[in-house]
Amino acid sequence: MAQQSEALAIEPRNAILEAAAWCFMERGFNATSIDxxxxxxSATKGMVYHYFDTKAELFFEIHHRAMDALLDEVTPLATASMPASQRFTEMAQRYVRTLILTRHYQRTVSEAVQMLLRSTTTASQRLQLTRLQERRNHCESLFLTVLEQGMAEGSMRAQRPRVAIKPVFGAMNSVINWYHPREDETQEQLDQLVGEVVDVALQGVMLRG
Known part of the structure; x- marks a missing residue:
């Protein structure tokens, strides 16, 4: 609690976003209140409202931060000077690791996608969700471009790349639903987990020598 109080004093906006992300992940957006x-x-409702006018504002900023975290990791690798298959693998590793490390943010994003599909939002919220979906599509397009380059190099395969990329993302994104951190988990164990998830996710698009 002391660390949380310190974070609230030093970077109150970030501390509020962190708390909101955990609440949204555990309770869902609709069931979570500003209280x-x-x-x-361990703050007042007035403190939260001082930085965020509405719960929806919190919700959408969390989404953008979740996408920032993923795009910051994979974007530089998409044009790195290495074979496409290696780039794709390293992008996937960074993507999965970031999903794990920012799981509370990413789960909130996952709920937003479902809200959009169910059309249970206002017109303004749907516009925000559509913009966020465009960012997710951009992230997917980075992987798709590298997949197509790998196919041209002869190291990757797909009958229809735009279809093949979907199960890759399905497998990678699933980690936020079943992964639960352990107090005694080591960095080595986390690295192994990331590697296992990536191996499964990429097995359909990689040509093995």
């Missing part, structure tokens, strides 16, 4: 977020922070 819940304030309790998570």
């Amino acid at each position: 819940d977020i304030a309790r998570e922070l």
Whole structure:
């Protein structure tokens, strides 16, 4: 709690976003109130409202930060000077690792996609969700471009790349639903887990020598 109080004093906006992300992940957006977020922070509701006008504003900023985390990791690798298959693998490793490390943010994004599909939002919220979906599509397009380059190099395969990329992302994204951190988990164990997820996710598009 002391660390949380210190974070709230030093970077209150970030501390509120962290607390909100955990609440949204655990309770869902609709079931989470500003009071819940304030309790998570051991702060007042007025503190939260000082930085964020509405729960929806919190919700969407969390989404953008989740996408920032993923894009910051994979974008530089998409044009790196290495064979496409190696780039694709390293992009996937960074993507999965970032999903794990920012799981509370990513789970909130996952809920947003479902909200969009169910059309249970206002027109303004749907516009925000559509913009976020465009960012997710951009992330997918980075992987798709490298897959197509790998096919041209003869190291990767797909009958229809735009179809093949979907199960790759399905397998990678699934980690946020079943992964639960352990207190005694080591960096080596996390690295092994990331490697196993990536191996499964990429087995359909990689040509093995």
